[in-house]
Amino acid sequence: MRAVSTVSSGIACGLIGFLIGAGLTSLLRLAFGEDPWSKELNSTVGFVFGLIGWVMGVGLWSQWGREWFGWSVKPSNHEGWERYFTFNVDHKVIGIQYLVTFVIVFLLAGFAAMMIRAELMDNDARVFSNPTYNTVLGLHGIMMVAVAVAAVIGGLGNYAVPIMIGADDMAFPRLNALSYWLVPPVAFGLLATPFLGGIETGWTAYPPLSVLSDSAQTFWNLSIITFGLSSIFSGLNFVVTIIFLRAPGMTWSRLPVFVWAMFATAFLALMYTQGFATALLMVTLDRVAGTVFFDASRGGDPLLYQHVFWFYSHPAVYIMVVPGFGVALEVIGHFSRKPMFAYRYLVGGFLGIMGLSGIVWAHHMFTSGIPNYMHGPFLVMTEAISVPTGLIFLSALGTIWMGKLVLKTPMLFALAVIFNFANGGVTGIFLADVPTDIHLHDTYFVVAHFHYTIMGGEIFGLFAGIYYWFPKMTGRMYNEMLGKLHFWWMFIGFNVVFFTMHWPGIKGMNRRIPIYQDSLEPVNLFISISAFIFGASFLVFFYNMVYSWIWGPKAADNPWHARTLEWQTSSPPPLHNFPAPPRVTGHPYDYGLPTPAHAVIGVAASPAGGGGGGGGG
Amino acid sequence: MALAAHAQGAEHGSHGLDRLRVNRVGLWLFFFSESVIFGLLLSARFFLEGIEADHLDQLLGLGITVLLLASSITAFTAETAIARGNRSLCNWMLLATIVMGLLFAGGVAFEWSSAEFTKEEAFGTSFFVMTGLHATHVISGVAMLAMAWVMLLRGHFSPKSYWGIEGTVKYWHFVDVVWVFFYPALYLVQGVHS
Known part of the structure; x- marks a missing residue:
């Protein structure tokens, strides 16, 4: 439901913004004694206001706006498909x-x-x-x-x-x-x-x-x-x-x-x-x-x-x-x-x-x-x-x-x-x-x-x-x-x-x-x-x-046997990417060399553990 | 816990991340990017008109320039005041900056209404677009200063945490520096009058 409400409030606020922008322009033009509708000018101001309305409706308000007023900021983390249609910060x-x-x-x-x-x-x-x-x-x-x-x-x-x-x-x-x-x-x-x-x-x-x-x-x-x-x-x-x-x-x-x-x-x-x-x-x-x-x-x-x-x-x-x-x-x-x-x-x-x-x-x-x-x-x-x-x-x-x-x-x-x-x-x-x-x-x-x-x-x-x-x-x-x-x-x-x-x-x-x-x-x-x-x-x-x-069939964490960090975590990675803070100990492309692994995850691992560790190969 | 931290968005940091340094560099990069748009308009002015210029009210130009430069001093004082915990000085200095910013915008508006040239000639185009874009930045700066001021009145900010004021004041300095380039390019550069 959050997905629908995010997108629809964005669209609604965008439309309202467009109408406000275009309407204000018409009023001002009327006040200065000109033809109230000018395609270029009204649509330009309408677009700017509509854009502001859209980003406000979609999440800017619930993040920065509420924060400025000192109200609680709504969390934006949802699981499943809905998170792709919300103002998600991941x-x-x-x-x-x-x-x-x-x-x-x-x-x-x-x-x-x-x-x-x-x-x-x-x-x-x-x-x-x-x-x-x-x-x-x-x-x-x-x-x-x-x-x-x-x-x-x-x-x-x-x-x-x-x-x-x-x-x-x-x-x-x-x-x-x-x-x-x-x-x-x-x-x-x-x-x-x-x-x-x-x-x-x-x-x-x-x-x-x-x-x-x-x-x-x-x-x-x-x-x-x-x-x-x-x-x-x-x-x-x-x-x-x-x-x-x-x-x-x-x-x-x-x-x-x-x-x-x-x-x-x-x-x-x-x-x-x-x-x-x-x-x-x-x-x-x-x-x-x-x-x-x-x-x-x-x-x-x-x-x-x-x-x-x-x-x-x-x-x-x-x-x-x-x-x-x-x-x-x-x-x-x-x-x-x-x-x-x-x-x-x-x-x-x-x-x-x-x-x-x-x-x-x-x-x-x-x-x-x-x-x-x-x-x-x-x-x-x-x-x-x-x-x-x-x-x-x-x-x-x-x-x-x-x-x-x-x-x-x-x-x-x-x-x-x-x-x-x-x-x-x-x-x-x-x-x-x-x-x-x-x-x-x-x-x-x-x-x-x-x-x-x-x-x-x-x-x-x-x-x-x-x-x-x-x-x-x-x-x-x-x-x-x-x-x-x-x-x-x-x-x-x-x-x-x-x-x-x-x-x-x-x-x-x-x-x-x-x-x-x-x-x-x-x-x-x-x-x-x-x-x-x-x-x-x-x-x-x-x-x-x-x-x-x-x-598709489930993929392994590191199907390419690559050394870089993104392959040392699970597929797909957890919310904050790594189960424990990673520490980098070697070059990412040293395949076939007896140098340390590119990175180890977690503090328990030994600092220079040879070519194995997180992901040699 | 992780969810709650994540919802904080900007506040959730990596391992012992120095949030303030990150914010500062981000802001400087934004200025860097913005300076390109101002630089291009400045170049366009010389590309179109060389060093030709139409008549402008020099006294008014000098006046609003001094006003804007002075407002940078009050803005800076506001920042140092909150850094030392002097809330009332910060309060008054922010207010003074806002007033001077509004006066500057008013001066530009007056110049616009009394200009002897129109936007339908090359110098007028450059003049109105350059001052217009700059004035837009002044007004957005005033709006941000006002938001920071209201937050200050509501009891936000302390000597330990005043990024809201620092960032806004830096933005204000940036807008000021842009004018330091625009003012001579529009007012002081004078070609041979025909």
């Missing part, structure tokens, strides 16, 4: 909330991709009108960006990081719950845009179109700003958690690589997400309040948007891909059964990406009319980022080299990350170089490159992580055969679709326009049919997850 619950939400968003956005391919299958037969096509394209883009940003950080990160560092929760558990509960309004807002007028700009929302178009752009902007807020809160939480909540003995040089990746990512999210929020705030103000940031006729400049937007959105690709690398390296480390190769260089690679990512943004603007003197530096900086990325590859390949690979599903996905990203990295060189980029800009070559890096790099990492931690999260084992079927189906389908896509790109097929030259019809038909087959692979995944979660 990081394990929040991680699963994130994962399930974003797997659903992923499937919806994937469905939008299928709609795009249906449109592109045949040059003459049109499925959608142009505005509808733009909306579908934009929604596919932004929902996948949301999945890429939040599924690994919010889902896997929230679940695994506190356990891996030996903490019993995040540093700010209630802030953590808040950052999840900001997500449903975002999902609702994005999914509502097609019914409120659609968006015409794609996910990048470039002005002047985004300012001038009569569409649901404002509503879309506000949803994304809200999502940014959630992302900043969770980034902040991760940084503080990793700095302060490590178990005794968990020095920085003993940190599992996934935690290092999350640390770098959280910093990026904290630092750059404001850029997207600022850019969209400017668009919103231009639309709602009549400012002229991007109106060139009044002294504004549309290029300003691109600078501010890419100041976030280039680091954003590292917010997406660094945790993907983290999962892949973590899995490779455990499934190669030998010590992690060049661990320190690997960490340096993560931190190097973190440092360089903020000074490469203008490579998205080589054809936008930026001054010539900016071309050279941004070309060099962009190519320089392949050095830290190369360190990550060095570590991955060195760890695989001569290892006794255990080719279970998570490992297959992790190896695919390395393969796919190498492809994406090579095509990236052509996009970073100004002469080739001027030809390739805004073509399907960019689409292919982008999907190789983000989907091939991060989404494969996401699946590696889901399969890897599935037994820990649910206490049940997924079906290995179906997992492998999903992997090969997805891997081959992905490569067929996106490798082929480079070709129409080189031939000049524009990424945003559904009409192309007739000579590209056969290849587009081929890509579309392959894409439908590729898309069907996720049904296997979905079936496997749902079936195994309910009816």
Whole structure:
């Protein structure tokens, strides 16, 4: 019942908030002698008030509000399925909330991709009108960006990081719950845009179109700003958690690589997400309040948007891909059964990406009319980022080299990350170089490159992580055969679709326009049919997850014989993760070395008990 | 027991965790993140207009700046007062900070109403958005100071536990520092007048 009351009070308070906001605006406009209803302004203020109402109704009031008044704070711990629908502060619950939400968003956005391919299958037969096509394209883009940003950080990160560092929760558990509960309004807002007028700009929302178009752009902007807020809160939480909540003995040089990746990512999210929020705030103000940031006729400049937007959105690709690398390296480390190769260089690679990512943004603007003197530096900086990325590859390949690979599903996905990203990295060189980029800009070559890096790099990492931690999260084992079927189906389908896509790109097929030259019809038909087959692979995944979660065989506590802390506790872990405080005594990846175990749980165990202890192997 | 501790949320800590340090670093990271949004708006102002500026009431600008800087001193005094257990000084200093914050917001509102330019030109856009976002932070700061003040009156806070006041005052200093960058960028930078 608590679940129903939480969600329904959130919805009720959200609606009341929306009405109050929109009503107040109308009253004020009436008082100043203006037309009481202005679509943009009323819906903006309504959205802000509605959002406040939603988070208040869902749990903010019962936590902070009641505390401020000095009343008793209602406990928010429920057992069973209901805890996933309440304002629960347990990081394990929040991680699963994130994962399930974003797997659903992923499937919806994937469905939008299928709609795009249906449109592109045949040059003459049109499925959608142009505005509808733009909306579908934009929604596919932004929902996948949301999945890429939040599924690994919010889902896997929230679940695994506190356990891996030996903490019993995040540093700010209630802030953590808040950052999840900001997500449903975002999902609702994005999914509502097609019914409120659609968006015409794609996910990048470039002005002047985004300012001038009569569409649901404002509503879309506000949803994304809200999502940014959630992302900043969770980034902040991760940084503080990793700095302060490590178990005794968990020095920085003993940190599992996934935690290092999350640390770098959280910093990026904290630092750059404001850029997207600022850019969209400017668009919103231009639309709602009549400012002229991007109106060139009044002294504004549309290029300003691109600078501010890419100041976030280039680091954003590292917010997406660094945790993907983290999962892949973590899995490779455990499934190669030998010590992690060049661990320190690997960490340096993560931190190097973190440092360089903020000074490469203008490579998205080589054809936008930026001054010539900016071309050279941004070309060099962009190519320089392949050095830290190369360190990550060095570590991955060195760890695989001569290892006794255990080719279970998570490992297959992790190896695919390395393969796919190498492809994406090579095509990236052509996009970073100004002469080739001027030809390739805004073509399907960019689409292919982008999907190789983000989907091939991060989404494969996401699946590696889901399969890897599935037994820990649910206490049940997924079906290995179906997992492998999903992997090969997805891997081959992905490569067929996106490798082929480079070709129409080189031939000049524009990424945003559904009409192309007739000579590209056969290849587009081929890509579309392959894409439908590729898309069907996720049904296997979905079936496997749902079936195994309910009816799967009970999983062992440590089915992978891994050394890290999350495998030394029960599956699923108890409320505060460990039966007794853990103490870290060794490196997490020392497989086959006579060094002490990574960690021992409880004070009774001997300090240096050889390779056995909690989990050698 | 564990359930009860868990319900406390923020209070339930790991093994001997120093809650205050965690809160402080969290707050500083929040400032760090916020400073990016202010920094981008500041950059946008110079990107659009270079060092051109329209006419502004310099005396009013100087006045509200002095007021805001002074309010940081009273806010700091409030924090040190509660740290030493001087509740009545803390009480008055919080009140003084709130009043000065409101006066600052009033000054900005007056400047808005008397400005000789509109939001429909580049400098006006920068001016109104920068001061508007900053004033929003001032008003939210005043609201938080007021909440802390009410809690103080109700008998909360002691020299051992005054994070509510410390955090709010730090936020107030942050808002103040932002203005230290915004004020010269809007009022003092003067290009060649055409």
